[in-house]
Amino acid sequence: MQWLRNIFDNLAPMFEKNGKLERFHPLFEATDTILFSTDERTESGPHIRDNIDIKRVMILVVLSLVPCYVFGAINIGYQESLTFGFDANWQRNLISGLYKIVPILAVTFATGAFWEILFAIVRKHSISEGFLVTCALIPLTLPATIPLWQVAVGTSFGIVIGKEIFGGVGMNIFNPALTTRAFLYFTYPAQISGDKVWAIAPDGYSGATALNIPAGQIDSDAVTLLNEASVNTVFDFSWFNMFMGWIPGSIGETNKILIILAAIFLIYTGITSWRIMLGSVIGLVLTALLTNLFAPYSSNAMLTIPPHYHLVMGSFLFGTVFMATEPVTSAHTEIGKWYYGFFIGMLTVIIRSINPAYPEGIMLAILLMNAFAPLIDYFVIKQNIKKRMLRYAQ
Amino acid sequence: MEKIEITKGHDIRISGIPNSESYTHIMPKKISISPKSFRNVKPKLLVAEGEVVKIGSPLFYDKTKTKVRFASPAAGKIANIKFGPRRVIENIEIEIDGSEALKNDSLQGKELSSIKRDEALQFILKSNLFHFFRERPFNQIPNPDKIPRDIFISGYNTAPLSVDLVRLIGDNHKVFQKGLSLVSKLTDGKTFFSSKEKFNFKDVENILINGPHPAGNIGIQVHHIKPLKPNEFIWTINAQHVLTLGKLFEKGIYDPEIIVSIGGSGAIAPYTAKTISGVPILSLIENQNLNKKNIRIVSGDVLTGKNVSEEGYIDFYDSTLSLINDNVDRPFLGMLSIGTSSTKYSLTRVFFNMKEVLFNFTTAQNGELRPIVPLNTWEKVLPMDIFPNELYRAILAKDIDEMEKLGIWECDDEDFALCSFSCPSKIDVGEVIRDGLDLIYLEG
Numbered sequence A: 001m002q003w004l005r006n007i008f009d010n011l012a013p014m015f016e017k018n019g020k021l022e023r024f025h026p027l028f029e030a031t032d033t034i035l036f037s038t039d040e041r042t043e044s045g046p047h048i049r050d051n052i053d054i055k056r057v058m059i060l061v062v063l064s065l066v067p068c069y070v071f072g073a074i075n076i077g078y079q080e081s082l083t084f085g086f087d088a089n090w091q092r093n094l095i096s097g098l099y100k101i102v103p104i105l106a107v108t109f110a111t112g113a114f115w116e117i118l119f120a121i122v123r124k125h126s127i128s129e130g131f132l133v134t135c136a137l138i139p140l141t142l143p144a145t146i147p148l149w150q151v152a153v154g155t156s157f158g159i160v161i162g163k164e165i166f167g168g169v170g171m172n173i174f175n176p177a178l179t180t181r182a183f184l185y186f187t188y189p190a191q192i193s194g195d196k197v198w199a200i201a202p203d204g205y206s207g208a209t210a211l212n213i214p215a216g217q218i219d220s221d222a223v224t225l226l227n228e229a230s231v232n233t234v235f236d237f238s239w240f241n242m243f244m245g246w247i248p249g250s251i252g253e254t255n256k257i258l259i260i261l262a263a264i265f266l267i268y269t270g271i272t273s274w275r276i277m278l279g280s281v282i283g284l285v286l287t288a289l290l291t292n293l294f295a296p297y298s299s300n301a302m303l304t305i306p307p308h309y310h311l312v313m314g315s316f317l318f319g320t321v322f323m324a325t326e327p328v329t330s331a332h333t334e335i336g337k338w339y340y341g342f343f344i345g346m347l348t349v350i351i352r353s354i355n356p357a358y359p360e361g362i363m364l365a366i367l368l369m370n371a372f373a374p375l376i377d378y379f380v381i382k383q384n385i386k387k388r389m390l391r392y393a394q
Numbered sequence B: 001m002e003k004i005e006i007t008k009g010h011d012i013r014i015s016g017i018p019n020s021e022s023y024t025h026i027m028p029k030k031i032s033i034s035p036k037s038f039r040n041v042k043p044k045l046l047v048a049e050g051e052v053v054k055i056g057s058p059l060f061y062d063k064t065k066t067k068v069r070f071a072s073p074a075a076g077k078i079a080n081i082k083f084g085p086r087r088v089i090e091n092i093e094i095e096i097d098g099s100e101a102l103k104n105d106s107l108q109g110k111e112l113s114s115i116k117r118d119e120a121l122q123f124i125l126k127s128n129l130f131h132f133f134r135e136r137p138f139n140q141i142p143n144p145d146k147i148p149r150d151i152f153i154s155g156y157n158t159a160p161l162s163v164d165l166v167r168l169i170g171d172n173h174k175v176f177q178k179g180l181s182l183v184s185k186l187t188d189g190k191t192f193f194s195s196k197e198k199f200n201f202k203d204v205e206n207i208l209i210n211g212p213h214p215a216g217n218i219g220i221q222v223h224h225i226k227p228l229k230p231n232e233f234i235w236t237i238n239a240q241h242v243l244t245l246g247k248l249f250e251k252g253i254y255d256p257e258i259i260v261s262i263g264g265s266g267a268i269a270p271y272t273a274k275t276i277s278g279v280p281i282l283s284l285i286e287n288q289n290l291n292k293k294n295i296r297i298v299s300g301d302v303l304t305g306k307n308v309s310e311e312g313y314i315d316f317y318d319s320t321l322s323l324i325n326d327n328v329d330r331p332f333l334g335m336l337s338i339g340t341s342s343t344k345y346s347l348t349r350v351f352f353n354m355k356e357v358l359f360n361f362t363t364a365q366n367g368e369l370r371p372i373v374p375l376n377t378w379e380k381v382l383p384m385d386i387f388p389n390e391l392y393r394a395i396l397a398k399d400i401d402e403m404e405k406l407g408i409w410e411c412d413d414e415d416f417a418l419c420s421f422s423c424p425s426k427i428d429v430g431e432v433i434r435d436g437l438d439l440i441y442l443e444g
Helices: A002-015 A022-036 A054-084 A090-123 A130-140 A148-160 A176-187 A222-232 A239-244 A256-269 A274-297 A307-312 A316-324 A334-354 A361-393 B117-126 B165-171 B173-184 B218-225 B239-251 B281-288 B388-396 B400-405 B413-422 B429-443
Strands: B002-005 B023-025 B030-033 B043-045 B058-062 B069-071 B076-083 B089-096 B133-136 B151-154 B191-195 B205-210 B234-237 B257-263 B271-276 B295-299 B306-308 B320-325
Touching (some): A002 A022, A054 A090, A054 A256, A054 A316, A222 A307, A256 A274, A256 A316, A316 A334, B002 B218, B151 B239, B165 B173, B218 B413, B239 B257, B271 B281, B388 B400, B400 B429
Parallel strands (some): B002 B205, B151 B191
Antiparallel strands (some): B058 B069
């Protein structure tokens, strides 16, 4: 690779200060360091440093999403074959799915990179690797049927309003990928909610998600409804099948095994917080048990969903593992992370149950807790300060 | 005996560990002392170029605390006094000639138990060695007229490549005891001596401390034994200087001998030297064959030391010379590399480095400066009940009130060096902590 290195070394002076293309230095630097790492040396302080850097962290998160993409593609093709009623092998399903996913992915990355580079050049900061993760997450949260122009508009909103106006990665308040989804959800609800968009299907065909089925139903049991749907439609909403992910839904969220494996990988590497994940699972399970207790006194079918069904229905696991744990927008203190996670789990069930208009509660729960994360940290730190002040007073 | 177990932290497995079994004697031809080593001191010279001094003769004093005078670590001629911009004294170089020493026999033949605080203090001040002591917070030269709450001494080095203090103290048990007893006179409070070994010294509170770096740092020990409150201060003294004070008490003369460890990934033959304070780097690295090699020389340990040139000298409080490879390579698609134990070193598990083997560190920053992405790497290596992230933000906001609430009085930059080491955003946390302390110092 020395020849490529030489090309970069020859180009470098153009992008340095007073060079012809000085303005594009962030772009040059990002390409250079993505390909060859940085050769920066320590100046003072610790003369030696750990090998971890933000690039490595971000690329590992992106890598952990790759299995979700592959499965997502196969599942798109599989759901298509179900609704159209033909038999297909996984290779055909994969190709059919990729045919849908690749354009979405390309539009997301093109839009994301455009804004990131533009802001880096105008604001004269270096290009942050964080946008790679944001752009890798966005397609996974969308249905395969989404129009590409909406992907571009949504990504622009997420990157600019969700991140760049605060100063870029590290300064944002809301998770940019979720900001994108929330924007699309409220702006173009027809293309991202309801029961028509989740599977590629003939016109007029209903491909509801698991959460759509009990949503809004009265005086019935959620599990019974799901079982009935499994019999009456081509989709299989048994617990195991939902866990395995062969159901209609957003591109990347359906297979729970892959998400759990990614979670194990991210926790093992030390990138994401197991406290948030565990906290939110506990929050979800306890709240679901509570709603189950109330179910006999209400006609709302959503209250009857048992905790283990809540875990595999909708994007709860995907949101918990990849969105809630985003280090910048989550609570920063270790104790705070427990509360932050717990409330996300709790709010997910509450939003799902109490407001059937938004059957997917996790997105709103995380965004809401993003806003409250600094407050949680504030209380945790206040405890520490209180302890110290007591000692000072002795 | 109080026992403290530190769990957070990390012992960096850097290659080039100095052999601590035996000491190599190194007698330099010249030495240097720099007033810059002493924080918050305004030096005023007492000698001129060409003058002949003895070991222990005062070279300069502190204009803000005139009682504090700084002894010469060598006998000979003042060869050179180097001035920097605005005539700041850079350093004083002395060509060594003989070993004539100033004698202070005011405590000669006295029983240690009968000595009072004032006698002990005057003895150290008259011997011009009061600068052995440093005061926390601020890590500065203390005011001898004020009595510290307590005195803390660490008998346990956890910094990378540092001198084995446990062994040094064990070898000189009797003299060290005398030094400790003398030091303990200076406070009305307690004198805490912490080490990994059970020493059971008299006149002090023995603390057994165990754990990874920074367990050996004074700041961490103070935090766990008896934390500082605002407007309180404690004194601390290096274990090697306690030994020197012990010898001073025995003989009445200043013995500037120090033990220095020389090691690191750039050292061919890491070793431990028995030499004198202010030794030139060249004398220490003669046998390391450094010429033409790209090696960074650091006076002090690799986490907190200062970059020095071959012509430089070991800093007054340092007892480690670290040599680190300064060649940084740029692997193609390095961020995707799986990483092995010999190519990557990380406290996280983002690489496939399973084996705990010694690592050939270079001066590579291994990444570019980025805004904080809080992966809690700082918290994992800071064994203090302090929120480093929030403290860091309070310092950047110059909010002194908030800094105090978050415990900056208990902090010193060296305790945060591991946070900087492990930070994925490559932020120098220690530097910011120092800025915060400087700000508080300036605001009074």
